[in-house]
Amino acid sequence: MVKKIDPCTLVLFGASGNLSRVKLMPGLFRLDAAGRLPEHMAILSVGRGEVTREAWQADIKKMLDTKFKDGYDKAVFDRFIARNYYHANPPSDADAFRKMKATLSNEQVFPQNLAYFLSVRPTDFAPIVEQLSGAGLLDESQYWRRVLIEKPFGTNLPSAQALQASITKHLKESQIYRIDHYLGKSALQNIMLTRFANTMFEPLWNNQYIDHVQITNNEILGVGDRTEFYNNTGALRDMVQSHLLQTLALVAMEKPQDLSPESIRAEKIKLLQAIRPLPIKDLAKHAFRAQYSAGRVCVGDGHGENVAGYLDELAKEGVSASVTETYAALKLFIDNPRWQGVPFYVRTAKRMHEGNTAISIRFKKAPMQLVEGQHQNWLTLNIQPRECIKMEIESKIPGLDIATRTLSIDAPQRQTGDESIDSYESLLLNLMEGDPSLYLHISEVEAQWRLIDPIVKAWAEDQSAVHQYPAGSRDPEQSGIIFESTDQFWRYSIELGGDKH
Ligand SMILES: NC(=O)c1ccc[n+]([C@@H]2O[C@H](COP(=O)([O-])OP(=O)(O)OC[C@H]3O[C@@H](n4cnc5c(N)ncnc54)[C@H](OP(=O)(O)O)[C@@H]3O)[C@@H](O)[C@H]2O)c1
Structure with a gap:
C-alpha cells in the first residue's frame, strides 16, 4: 500500500x-x-x-x-x-x-x-x-x-542514556527515529510475515518443538581501513548489540496485536527485556571470542588471497596489543513460557570462509526414531547473500529397505522482476511517511546495551591472549564450548547444501 x-x-x-x-x-x-x-x-x-x-x-x-x-x-x-x-x-x-x-x-x-x-x-x-x-x-x-x-546510539548503556537525556530536552519520542539499517532489509521484514502469515510455522515456534536457533552474520572481509574504529568497538558492539539482537527479537517475539509501529515495538521490547543476562562468573560457557590471524580468504572470482591477521594490521597502525574480538558467539536464553530452555546462539565474525547472514532453526528429534541416523529438521531463513527459505525434511530412500535421507526444500524469496530495494530506501521513505516501525524505540536500545555491556566489560578486563583463527577458516573448534549439548554444531551457508560441519 x-x-x-x-x-x-x-x-x-x-x-x-x-x-x-x-x-x-x-x-x-x-x-x-x-x-x-x-x-x-x-x-x-x-x-x-x-x-x-x-x-x-x-x-x-x-x-x-x-x-x-x-x-x-x-x-x-x-x-x-x-x-x-x-x-x-x-x-x-x-x-x-x-x-x-x-x-x-x-x-x-x-x-x-x-x-x-x-x-x-x-x-x-x-x-x-x-x-x-x-x-x-x-x-x-x-x-x-x-x-x-x-547508528550507534551510544557506546554503552550510560552513554545511550546520556544521549537520550540530552535530545529529549528538545524532542518528543515520536520525533526521534533511531536507525538500525538491518531493519530496512526486506528479508528481515519477511521473518515476521513468514511466522505470522503462515499457519504451518507458528504452532511449532516454541520450546516444545525447537531444539535451538542460530543467528549468524559472517563476513569474508576484515576490518579494512577502519582499524581504529573497530579496535575501539569490536564485534559485540558493532554487530551483536544492534543488528543481531534485533534479528533475534523478530524471530522470537510474540505475535503483535496488529502491524502498527506501536504493537510491533511493544512485542520487540518485551522480548529483548526477557533475555536472561549472561552469568559473568561462568561466561566462558556462554560467550566465546577470537581474532583472525593471517590466512587465505576467498575473493569474488573464487580465487584465494593471502591476508594479514588482525593483530598484524593493528601493529602497522602502531597498536601493539589488543583483546578486541573479531569473532563473537553468545548463547542466550529467553525467560518466557514460549522459549524457556531453548538456546539462541548468536554469532558474528570477520574473515570467515564465507559471507552469510542467516537464521537457522533446528527442530527437536521426531517422537519416533524409525531408522538409524535419522536427522532432525532444519528451517533456514537466509538473509544474504541469497534471500531464501530452506526446509530440510527426512524422506524415505526409494528401494527395498527402510532408510531415510534429508530432502531440502529451497525457495528463493526473490523472483525475477522483483524490486531490489536497499534498506536505506525503505527507511528514508518511512521517515518521510512518519512510520517508525522499522526504527528503534529507546527501550530497545537500552535493553540491548544492558545485555551486552557486562560482556564487553568482562572481555576488556581479561587481557589474556585471545584465541586466534586463521583468516578464511570456519568457526574455531573451541567456540563449541558454548553449545548446550554435544550434538549441536554450527550451521553454514545454505549454498553448501547439506554441509553441516
Ligand atoms: N558509512 C556507513 O556505511 C555507515 C554505516 C552505519 C552507520 N553509519 C553512521 O553514519 C554516520 C555517517 O557515516 P559516514 O561513514 O558517512 O561518515 P563520514 O564519511 O566520516 O562523515 C560524515 C560527515 O561528517 C562530517 N565530518 C567528518 N569529519 C568531521 C569532523 N572532524 N568534524 C565535523 N564534521 C565532520 C563531514 O561533513 P562536512 O565536512 O560536509 O561537514 C562528513 O561528510 C556515522 O554516525 C556512522 O557511524 C555509517
Whole structure:
C-alpha cells in the first residue's frame, strides 16, 4: 500500500560523507525514479564547507554516476537535481543555525515539514539537536519535525542514556527515529510475515518443538581501513548489540496485536527485556571470542588471497596489543513460557570462509526414531547473500529397505522482476511517511546495551591472549564450548547444501 507523504524538506547533515555518497543520495534518487517522493519535496544538504549549489549538484551527479554505472533516466535526473540545495554550516559560525533557519524559511522552495538526517559523527548528534532546537527548528506547532539518528546510539548503556537525556530536552519520542539499517532489509521484514502469515510455522515456534536457533552474520572481509574504529568497538558492539539482537527479537517475539509501529515495538521490547543476562562468573560457557590471524580468504572470482591477521594490521597502525574480538558467539536464553530452555546462539565474525547472514532453526528429534541416523529438521531463513527459505525434511530412500535421507526444500524469496530495494530506501521513505516501525524505540536500545555491556566489560578486563583463527577458516573448534549439548554444531551457508560441519 502506497502511503501519502506530506510535502517536506529532508535536511541532510553529513551529505558529503561516505554513507550519503554510497547509500543516501542514490537511495533518494531511486525513490524519486519510482515516483515515491512527493512532488513538493526538497533536499537541503548541510556541511561545514562553503560549496555553491552548482558545485554540489555536480558532486551529486558524480555520486549517481558512480552508483548507477549503466546510466539513469535523464528526466528523473533533472527532477531530482532540481530538488537539491546546499547550505554551509561552518562550526566556527555561532550564527550558522539561525542562518539555516533563514534559508529554510523560503516556503516556496522548502516545504516546512522537516526531516533531519544526522549522518555525522555520533559525538555531533546531541549538539546538532540542541542547536536546531535553539533556532526553533524542532517546533511542531504547525508542521512536523523529525530527527533521524544514525547508528550507534551510544557506546554503552550510560552513554545511550546520556544521549537520550540530552535530545529529549528538545524532542518528543515520536520525533526521534533511531536507525538500525538491518531493519530496512526486506528479508528481515519477511521473518515476521513468514511466522505470522503462515499457519504451518507458528504452532511449532516454541520450546516444545525447537531444539535451538542460530543467528549468524559472517563476513569474508576484515576490518579494512577502519582499524581504529573497530579496535575501539569490536564485534559485540558493532554487530551483536544492534543488528543481531534485533534479528533475534523478530524471530522470537510474540505475535503483535496488529502491524502498527506501536504493537510491533511493544512485542520487540518485551522480548529483548526477557533475555536472561549472561552469568559473568561462568561466561566462558556462554560467550566465546577470537581474532583472525593471517590466512587465505576467498575473493569474488573464487580465487584465494593471502591476508594479514588482525593483530598484524593493528601493529602497522602502531597498536601493539589488543583483546578486541573479531569473532563473537553468545548463547542466550529467553525467560518466557514460549522459549524457556531453548538456546539462541548468536554469532558474528570477520574473515570467515564465507559471507552469510542467516537464521537457522533446528527442530527437536521426531517422537519416533524409525531408522538409524535419522536427522532432525532444519528451517533456514537466509538473509544474504541469497534471500531464501530452506526446509530440510527426512524422506524415505526409494528401494527395498527402510532408510531415510534429508530432502531440502529451497525457495528463493526473490523472483525475477522483483524490486531490489536497499534498506536505506525503505527507511528514508518511512521517515518521510512518519512510520517508525522499522526504527528503534529507546527501550530497545537500552535493553540491548544492558545485555551486552557486562560482556564487553568482562572481555576488556581479561587481557589474556585471545584465541586466534586463521583468516578464511570456519568457526574455531573451541567456540563449541558454548553449545548446550554435544550434538549441536554450527550451521553454514545454505549454498553448501547439506554441509553441516
Ligand atoms: N558509512 C556507513 O556505511 C555507515 C554505516 C552505519 C552507520 N553509519 C553512521 O553514519 C554516520 C555517517 O557515516 P559516514 O561513514 O558517512 O561518515 P563520514 O564519511 O566520516 O562523515 C560524515 C560527515 O561528517 C562530517 N565530518 C567528518 N569529519 C568531521 C569532523 N572532524 N568534524 C565535523 N564534521 C565532520 C563531514 O561533513 P562536512 O565536512 O560536509 O561537514 C562528513 O561528510 C556515522 O554516525 C556512522 O557511524 C555509517
